[in-house]
Amino acid sequence: MKCLGLMSGTSMDGVDCAIIDVRPGRSQLRIELLAHRTRPYPPVFREQLLALAQTGTVAEVCRLHVAVGEVFARVANQTMRQAKLSAKDVAVIGSHGQTVWHSPTRVPVPGAGSVRSSLQIGDPSVIAERTGILTVADFRARDLAAGGEGAPLTPYVHYHVFRSRNTSRLIVNLGGIANATWLPRNGSLEDVVAFDVGPCNLLLDGVITQATRGQRSIDRNGALAARGCPRDVLVNELLRHAFFARRPPKSTGREEFGDDYVRRVLQVAARHRFSLEDTLASSCAAIARTVRQSKSWPGAEVIAGGGGVRNRGLLRALEREFEPGHVLFMDQAGVKSQALEAMAFAVLAHETIRGVPANLPWVTGAASPVVLGTVTPGRRPWDVTG
Numbered sequence: 440m441k442c443l444g445l446m447s448g449t450s451m452d453g454v455d456c457a458i459i460d461v462r463p464g465r466s467q468l469r470i471e472l473l474a475h476r477t478r479p480y481p482p483v484f485r486e487q488l489l490a491l492a493q494t495g496t497v498a499e500v501c502r503l504h505v506a507v508g509e510v511f512a513r514v515a516n517q518t519m520r521q522a523k524l525s526a527k528d529v530a531v532i533g534s535h536g537q538t539v540w541h542s543p544t545r546v547p548v549p550g551a552g553s554v555r556s557s558l559q560i561g562d563p564s565v566i567a568e569r570t571g572i573l574t575v576a577d578f579r580a581r582d583l584a585a586g587g588e589g590a591p592l593t594p595y596v597h598y599h600v601f602r603s604r605n606t607s608r609l610i611v612n613l614g615g616i617a618n619a620t621w622l623p624r625n626g627s628l629e630d631v632v633a634f635d636v637g638p639c640n641l642l643l644d645g646v647i648t649q650a651t652r653g654q655r656s657i658d659r660n661g662a663l664a665a666r667g668c669p670r671d672v673l674v675n676e677l678l679r680h681a682f683f684a685r686r687p688p689k690s691t692g693r694e695e696f697g698d699d700y701v702r703r704v705l706q707v708a709a710r711h712r713f714s715l716e717d718t719l720a721s722s723c724a725a726i727a728r729t730v731r732q733s734k735s736w737p738g739a740e741v742i743a744g745g746g747g748v749r750n751r752g753l754l755r756a757l758e759r760e761f762e763p764g765h766v767l768f769m770d771q772a773g774v775k776s777q778a779l780e781a782m783a784f785a786v787l788a789h790e791t792i793r794g795v796p797a798n799l800p801w802v803t804g805a806a807s808p809v810v811l812g813t814v815t816p817g818r819r820p821w822d823v824t825g
C-alpha cells in the first residue's frame with residue numbers, strides 16, 4: 440500500500456513529504472521510501488507561524504489553518520509528480536500538520552474542569568480536495584482524549600524501522616525538540632521506551648536569532664558552535680529547567696522552551712561576556728547531556744536524525760557524551776534522516792485506515808491503545824471493508 444506523509448515540526452522550518460510503500464511483515468511492517476521532498480516555508484510565512492504560536496488571534500488561526508493546508512497539499516502533489524504517481528496510486532495521506540500549541544499537562548478551564556490539549560493546523564479538507572486522496576490528520580487528539588500527552592507518536596514507527604534482533608538502539612531525533620526512543624535488542628513493542636528529551640534546534644535557532652536580532656535564523660552547519668567552547672555556568676543554567684527532572688511520560692514544545700527560555704540563557708551569557716560561539720557550544724553541550732542523562736542506555740548504538748545532524752557543533756557534543764564510534768547518522772543506517780518524520784505519519788495513517796492502534800500507552804501515558812486520527816474522505820469511495 441502506497442502512503443504519503445506530511446510533516447512540519449516545532450522548528451517551523453518547512454514541510455517534509457514522503458511517499459512510502461508499506462507491506463506487512465512477520466513482526467514488523469516493511470517500509471520502503473519511494474520519494475521525499477522538503478519545502479522550506481518562505482521566510483514571511485514562517486514569521487507568521489512563529490508569531491501565531493505566541494500571540495495569534497482566532498482570526499489568524501482560522502486563516503493560517505487553511506493556508507498551511509494549501510502549502511501541505513502543494514508539496515504532496517509535487518512529490519507525487521516527482522515519483523510519477525497519480526492520486527489513484529496513493530491509498531492515504533497522513534498529515535501531522537503544524538503544531539501551534541501543545542499543552543500536554545492539565546490546565547483548569549473555569550466551568551469545564553481541566554484539560555490537556557494540542558493543536559495542529561493545516562486543514563485536511565484542503566489536502567483531500569487538492570489531492571483527491573483520503574487524508575488522516577489530528578493524530579494527537581485521540582491519544583489526548585484517552586488520557587495521554589498526544590506525544591511522542593513516532594516511537595511506534597521507530598520500532599518498525601529500526602528494531603534489531605542483535606543490537607540495542609537509541610534513536611535520537613534532533614528536531615526542534617529532541618526526542619529519544621530506546622529499542623532494546625530483540626525487544627517487542629512493549630519494551631519501547633520513549634519521550635521528549637528537551638529543546639534542540641528550538642534552542643539553537645532561538646539563540647542565534649535573538650543574538651543577531653533576527654539577522655540570522657540558523658547556525659548553518661554549526662559553524663559557530665563548532666568554533667566555540669562550552670561554558671559550565673551556561674550549561675548548568677540551561678539544565679536548570681524543571682522539565683529535565685520530570686519523569687516520563689513527558690513531551691514539550693515552544694510553550695516551555697520558547698523565547699523566554701532563550702532570553703534567560705542569553706542574559707547569563709551576557710553577564711559573563713561569553714561570545715555567541717561559546718553560547719552556541721554550551722547549548723550543544725547541554726542538549727547532548729540531556730540526551731545521555733535522560734536514562735541509562737546500556738551499550739546502545741545511537742542513531743541520530745533530524746535537522747540537528749547537519750550541525751557539526753551538536754554532533755561533536757554528542758560524540759563527547761557517548762563513547763566514540765557509537766553515534767551513527769540515520770543515513771548511515773540506511774534511512775533518509777530528513778524523510779523519517781514524514782514517513783512516520785504515512786505509516787500512522789496506514790495504521791489508522793487498517794484500524795490498528797498506534798499510540799503506545801506506556802509512552803504517551805494514555806489509558807489504552809487507540810486508533811489515531813480523524814479521517815477526511817478523498818474523491819474515491821472509501822472501502823471500509825478493505
Ligand SMILES: Nc1ncnc2c1ncn2[C@@H]1O[C@H](COP(=O)(O)OP(=O)(O)O)[C@@H](O)[C@H]1O
Pocket residue numbers: 447448449450451452453613614615616640641643644657658659660661744745746747749750780
Ligand atoms: N545545514 C544546517 N545547519 C545547521 N542546522 C540545520 C541545518 N539544516 C537544518 N538545521 C536545523 O534543523 C532544524 C530543522 O530540523 P527538523 O528536523 O526539520 O526539525 P522539526 O521536526 O522541528 O521541523 C532547523 O530549524 C535548523 O535548526
Ligand SMILES: [Mg+2]
Pocket residue numbers: 447448449450451452453454746
Ligand atoms: Mg522541520
